[in-house]
Amino acid sequence: MQKLPGSFYKRNNVCQVAKELLGKVLVSRFNGIITSGRIVEVEAYNGIIDKASHAFGGRRTNRNEIMYANGGVAYVYLCYGIHHLFNVITNNKETPHAILIRALEPVLGIDEMLQRVGKTKPDSYRLDNTLTRGPGNLSKALGIFTFHSGTSLGSKELFIADDGFVFPKKQIAVSPRIGVDYAGNDALLPYRFYVKGNPFVSGKPK
DNA sequence: CGACCGATCGTCT
DNA sequence: GACGATCGGTCGA
Numbered sequence: 001m002q003k004l005p006g007s008f009y010k011r012n013n014v015c016q017v018a019k020e021l022l023g024k025v026l027v028s029r030f031n032g033i034i035t036s037g038r039i040v041e042v043e044a045y046n047g048i049i050d051k052a053s054h055a056f057g058g059r060r061t062n063r064n065e066i067m068y069a070n071g072g073v074a075y076v077y078l079c080y081g082i083h084h085l086f087n088v089i090t091n092n093k094e095t096p097h098a099i100l101i102r103a104l105e106p107v108l109g110i111d112e113m114l115q116r117v118g119k120t121k122p123d124s125y126r127l128d129n130t131l132t133r134g135p136g137n138l139s140k141a142l143g144i145f146t147f148h149s150g151t152s153l154g155s156k157e158l159f160i161a162d163d164g165f166v167f168p169k170k171q172i173a174v175s176p177r178i179g180v181d182y183a184g185n186d187a188l189l190p191y192r193f194y195v196k197g198n199p200f201v202s203g204k205p206k
Numbered sequence: 207c208g209a210c211c212g213a214t215c216g217t218c219t
Numbered sequence: 220g221a222c223g224a225t226c227g228g229t230c231g232a
Binding site: 043045052053054077078079080081082083085087098100102130134135136137178179180182183202 | 222223224225226227
């Protein structure tokens with residue numbers, strides 16, 4: 001179990017990095033509690049030329065300022081007043097590339113995750129299934145909030161690790177991103193990557 | 207099934 | 220003052 005090095009994030013092809021995140025393990029360790037999950041769905045946001053990105057047109061606000069930092073930090077923001085969405089910032093300083101983590105397969109600390117989501121015990125198949133399905137749900141399960149925005153992924157509280165596991169290429173699928181209709185043409189870009197048939201992947205099954 | 211809807215609030219105009 | 224990079228529940232066919 002090896003933390004990904006800074007060089008992994010500081011590359012310029014955000015789609016390539018996004019694809020390579022599939023199979024890696026996102027780990028949180030808050031107050032000594034370890035929870036983790038294998039990444040099975042991601043979306044790339046391609047900086048200032050991407051209408052779906054918060055940084056489109058070079059937009060800079062207090063909320064998204066961290067997107068312009070050097071790659072390898074977390075960008076977490078509140079969506080619909082309810083959901084804390086976790087992104088990985090990539091590329092170098094001043095190039096605001098981001099990858100939204102959309103789904104995990106739970107690995108460690110499942111009981112803790114169930115508690116955070118408000119269930120005290122694991123029970124049905126469906127419950128486990130929805131635990132880390134979708135960007136809002138996985139943040140809740142891992143205990144990630146907006147105040148974690150800016151946290152280095154080289155820290156011991158929040159990081160992404162490589163345990164040697166890789167999904168076979170055949171299992172990787174590509175599609176347009178979800179929920180970005182406001183982005184016009186860019187809503188059609190093939191920037192979503194996921195593991196085919198994995199029950200934790202969000203959206204409707206195909 | 208699919209369509210619709212309410213929750214809930216920080217952020218930007 | 221409007222609006223989300225969502226979710227889960229409800230309703231009707």
